[in-house]
Amino acid sequence: MAFHVLISDPLSEEGIQPLRDAENIEVTVNTNLTAESLAEKIGDYDALLVRSQTQVTREIIMKAKKLKIIGRAGVGVDNIDLDAATEQGIIVVNAPDGNTNSAAEHTIAMLMSLARNIPQAYYALKHKQWERKKYVGVELKNKTLGIVGLGRIGAEVAARAKGQRMNIMAYDPFLTEEKAEKMGIGYGTLPEVLQAADFITVHTPLLKETRHLINRDAFQKMKTGVQIINCARGGIIDEEALYEAIREGKVAGAALDVFEEEPARDHKLLELPEVIATPHLGASTVEAQENVAIDVSRDVVQFLNGGLAKNP
Ligand code: NAD
């Protein structure tokens, strides 16, 4: 009997080779499905593979009568209704490690771009403006980087920022003073980190507890002139509060890779000159996309053939 696997977001062709190689698996790639057409078709499939674009809602899951497994080629599973999947006995697997390096590198690129106004200066020069005074930046050396969420990506960012001679201070409910000391970084509560930092970068998952973790109250605690980076998930930072904090001069700049609603083409934050942004590119490298697609593809092949999934 052949299993039918649907891939509904663009995934690396090399990465999905384990699925193509499996004799008992038929792969369909359809990356142009609307929510309605996915709901119509999902009943034919045993497995669904997605990145972050496809919203695997309760409505879709309820129509997925044959579905056994959902594979998320990446870390965040916030685009999948986990409660609905659990109720229907559908296992959800992700690829937690494959894009860590890419996301950490992107965060450092955003940090450096923010400090030196590189995107703004580039844009001005492309429009024939030679603006040396306007784009004076700040050094990273001896500045404090506050990291909220010291998991896989947060820890990699810390290691790299140390290379820029920054002081690191982190908050994570699972971080202890002892562990922080071993890593050569400072440890603080969330308010302590917010108060001490010149730059703040968030690396938590998007959960009920972390939605708007960085809100009006949090901005009040920060230094005037702080700069903020979000390469984790839209929604961890309250976008309305960030907008106000920039307009009031509390926040001097923000670098955003992610937004509460994506695609975020007309977002009002993008109108502010203090905001630099990329369209959710943290994991968009050849290497990361191959890694995550391989990891979920292998898990799906193994699971459909009666084995255990590695990353449930
Ligand atoms: P991870 O699970 O390894 O780390 C998350 C950390 O956040 C954990 O250490 C956890 O203890 C901590 N945390 C949880 N609740 C917290 C709270 N209330 N306050 C502070 N810390 C808290 O995850 P990761 O692989 O490091 O990924 C981090 C984030 O980056 C996720 O949101 C993920 O979806 C996102 N991500 C984005 C991209 C991108 O393309 N921009 C790429 C990869 C990952």
Ligand code: MLT
């Ligand atoms: C992730 O959570 O892994 C990221 O959002 C990366 C992505 O899916 O593009």
